[in-house]
Amino acid sequence: MGVPVSQMWTVASYVLKQKIAGRKRYPLVLMLEPLFRCNLACAGCGKIQYPAHILKMNLTPEQCFAAVEECGAPMVSIPGGEPLMHPQIQQIVEGLIARKKYIYLCTNALLLKEKIGLFEPSKYLTFSVHMDGQKEHHDLSVCKEGGYDAAVEGLKIAVERGFRVTTNATLFDGADPQSVRDFFDEMMDLGVEGMMLSPGYSYDKAPDQQHFLGKARTRRLFNTILSNRKPTWRFNLSPLFLEYLMGKRDFKCTAWGMPTYNLFGWQKPCYLLQDGYADTFKELMEATEWSRYGTESGNPKCANCMVHSGYEASAVDHTFSSLKGFMATVRGTLFSSYKDPAALEELNRPSAAGLVQISREEVGV
DSSP states (O other): OSSHHHHHHHHHHHHHHHTTTTTTSSSSSSEEOOOOOOOOOOOOOOOOEEEEEHTOOOOOOHHHHHHHHHOSSSEEEOOOSOOSSSSTHHHHHHHHTTTTTTEEEOOOOOOOOHHHHGGGOOOEEEEEEOSSSSHHHHHHTTOOTTHHHHHHHHHHHHHTTEEEEEEEEEOOOOOHEEEEEEEHHHHHHHHHEEEEEEEEOOOTOOOOOOOSOOHHHHHHHHHHHHHHHOOOOBBBBOOHHHHHHTSOOOOOOGGSSSSEETTTTTEOOSSSOOEEEESSSSHHHHHHHGGGGGGGGGGGGGTTTOOOHHHHHHHHHHHOOOOHHHHHHHHHHOOOOOOHHHHHHTTTTTOOSSSSSSSSHHHTO
């Protein structure tokens, strides 16, 4: 199991309170971006393509705390950019722990060895390390030779010092399913608590626009990877979200489940799609035309989106919406092998050309 019982209980009780109160839209995780600056330039990322004066800006700890309190979600994810580059990241983390928020500090881990001394192990703090696959694949994905080794070094130090550590992998078109499964084994051997997975989202500003997955290909890829699952693998995701990625069930996007606050305010409608900003969380929830977003809306920007920030909250909400949903989650937790002979055959086929075969000149390594 990839999530501690105390955290599961906090989330479950929070969601049940929202259900009892009759709230159809509620936040589950606040995506708090205190900066866009980063020490990598990944080909599939659109967050670092802002002008230099924007990349120099930071949210203050007080702005972060105000957003967290205004939102009220029990969990806070701190992406970026690279959060460890924020000059006051220690104060931000300490303030969120004092508020008993479960924090996922998303990092490429290049600075983790240097910055680890700023933090103390806590059940409320998890380092979510960006790891996109095995060594060669990861280095190509982040456009940096040695990126994998540096990330693993930081990850190991965090695990040895007693920190909660998870990994976060984004998969693109052409990913080799067997390599991804081998990567799972590597991460489990390193002692991480759990793994997160998501298909890539086609940022308008991303330098590489050729390798984002379509919805049908996403389902085929993830079904091949996640069927015939090893009992040693632990995922830091709802089992129903994993079933959604595999094409075993369908959900509507609940973009409001993971709202984003960053340098410009409350981003409409979600972490990945920038369609204006609201001054307050209340305005975001009430003034956003949610029907314009999600794959079911017909919005071309959402057509192939199956990412964690749009559908993980949908899966969690489904768990607590009915006895059927709850029992499906229990089954997915206890019986997670998903035997599938056809998917096993797929693993033995030659992989399609993908990121692992992109030349170093193409990605600038």
